[in-house]
Amino acid sequence: MKHKILYFFVAAAMLSACNDDLEDSTFRISDDEPAATWLKENGYTMWTDLLEHTDLFNTINLDAAYTLFVPNNDAVTTYLTGRGLGSVFEIDSLTARGLVKYSTIANNVYSRIDFSNDVLPDTTASGDYLTITFDEEGNYWVNRDAKILNDADIEVTNGSIFIIDKVLDPVNESIADLINENNKENGWSMFYQLLDATGTMAFAQPQGRASYTCFVVPDSVFCNANITTLDALADRLGAGQNRDAWRTQDNAMYRFAAYHFISRGAFSTNRLNYLPSTSNPLLETEAEAAYIEMSITDGEFYINYDKDTKDGVQIIEGDVTCKNGVVHIIDALMTIKDPSTLPSVTWDLSDNKVLESLYPDYRLTSLREASVHYMDSLVDNPNYPDFTYSWNPDVSSVSYYVAASTDTVRNRLLNNDALQLNLRQYNSITMKTPTIIADSTTYTVGLAHYNEFANEAGNRITVYIDGEEIGWLFTNGKYPDRSVVVNGTDSTALVGTVKFAVTDRHDVRIEDNTGATLQLDYMLFTPKK
DSSP states (O other): OOOHHHHHHHHHHHHHSSSOTTTTOOOOOSSSOOHHHHHHHTTOHHHHHHHHHTTOTTGGGSSSOEEEEEEOHHHHHHHHHHTTOSSGGGSOHHHHHHHHHHTEESSOOOOGGGOOSEEOSSOOTTSOOOEEEEOTTSOEEETTTEEBOOSSOEEETTEEEEEESSOOOOOOOOHHHHHHHTTTTTSOHHHHHHHHHHTGGGGGSOOTTOOEEEEEOOHHHHHHTTOOSHHHHHHHHTOOSOTTGGGSTTSHHHHHHHTTEEOSOOOOHHHHHTOOSSSSOEEEOSSTTOEEEEEEETTEEEEEEETTTTEEEOEEEEEEEETTEEEEEESSOOOOOOOSSOOOEEEETTOOHHHHHHOTTTTOSOOSSOEEEEOGGGTTOTTOTTOOEEOOTTTOEEEEEEOOTTOTTGGGSGGGEEEEEEOOTTEEEEEEOOOBOOTTOEEEEEEEEEESOTTSOOOEEEEEETTEEEEEEEOOTTSSEEOOOTTSOOTTTEEEEEEOSSSBOOEEEEEESSOOOEEEEEEEEEEOO
C-alpha cells in the first residue's frame, strides 16, 4: 500500500530543502515514468541538468502530485545567453532553485480542461500564482509570456507536464513595490500618496497567501479632474483636512482608497469580463459595503457604467502580475457608486484573515485528506483582535475544516472549507457578518451546511441576528449536502427573513439544539423582490 499523503509532505519539504537526500532511492511506481525521468529520456536535458544542479531531480520523481511547466532546450539556451552564462550549472544556487520552484505546482495535477483563462487557484512551490490565458488561435499562455507547446496533456506517473517556449522568471515584486517604483517615474505619485496617507498601502503588501486586485489611478486622470494635491482630493470627496482622520475606515479618503482594492482574488481582465451570476456582476471592495459593478455596453467592458452619462471607468492597461495579485490601470476617477441593484451577500462563515494567516492550507483545493484545525485558543485572544467568533470553549469545540480533493460531496463546499461545530446541546457560536446594505429591504436568510451524520436524523439549529430569532432548520440526514438557492426556493436551507434598519455589520448567533457534529458553509442574504 502506498502512503501518498506521506509522499506529498516529503515532496513539499524537499522542494524547500537544500539537498536531495533521496538520490539513492527509487520512486518508479509503474512501468511508466515519473516526471524527472520522463523529461531526461525525452530530450529535455537542459531542464533536467537544472534539476540535478539544484539537487531536486529525485524530488521531482517522488510519488506525489506535480504540475510542471518545463521550458524546452531552446528556451533555456535563450535564458542563459541573455545572462551571459554558458550552462545551467553557472546559475547561482538560489536563483536556480527559484526557477524550478516557480515552475512547479507541488500539490495538484492540472490538465488543460482545468484551465479557465485566469489565475490558477494553487500556488507554485515558491508560493506564487501563475496565470493561464488563451488567445484567439487557441494557444495557451503561462503568465501571458510563455506559450504551451504540447497539444495534449503529458501525463506521467506522478503528475502532468506542460512544455513551454520560455523560462518563467519568478515575480518578486509585490503590488506595493510596483506602486512605489512607479511613484514618480511613470506618474503614479498621487495614488502612492493616497495609499500612504490613508494607511491602505497595507492592502498592497504581501499578506500570507492573500491576493488582491488593485485598480491604479495614474496622475493624468487626477489632473484631468483638476486634482493635483491630496488636499484637493479630500475637498472633492468631503473628507476634511484632518490627515489623522483620513486613516479611519469611515472617512471618505480611506474609503476612496480602499475602493480600489478587491481582496481574496487576483482578477484578470478575462475574469472581470466574464464573471457569471448576473448581467451586471458586483464585486465587494475593501471599502465596507461598497461594490464595483461590471457591465458590457456596446461591446465595451466598463466598471460602474452610468446610463445617464453613458460613461464609466475602463481599464487602459491590465493584468500587471505581482507576487500578491494583479494591477489594472484605469482611465477615470473610480468614486464609490451605489450599485444599480441591491446585491445579495454571500458570507463564507470561515472567511477570516486570522484563519488565512495561521493556516497554510487555508482554502486549499488539493489536499489528499481533510484538514482540521481546532480554534478554541483563538477565542478572546488579544493577539488576534480580528478574530470575530466567540463560543464557550469549556463545553464546546469549533474547528476550521478543509475538504479533501477526493471527497466528492464536501469538496463542493464554497471555497472548499467550513466551520466544523461540536457545540453540544443548547450551546452556540456568535459571529460578525460583513456589512449589509439596509435600504429598508427585507432579506431572505439561507444557511448552507453539511451534516456529517448523513444517515442519521441530523439536528436542529436556531439562528439569531442581533438577538432576534430569525428561524430554525434541521440538518436532516436525508439532505446531507445543502446549498442555498438564490431565488429562495430551497426550503430545506432557508432559515427565515430579516429587515435591517441600518447599513452595518450584524451579530449572528447559531445555536445547536440537539448536539451533533455539523459543518457550516455559508449564509446568503438575498433581497426580496
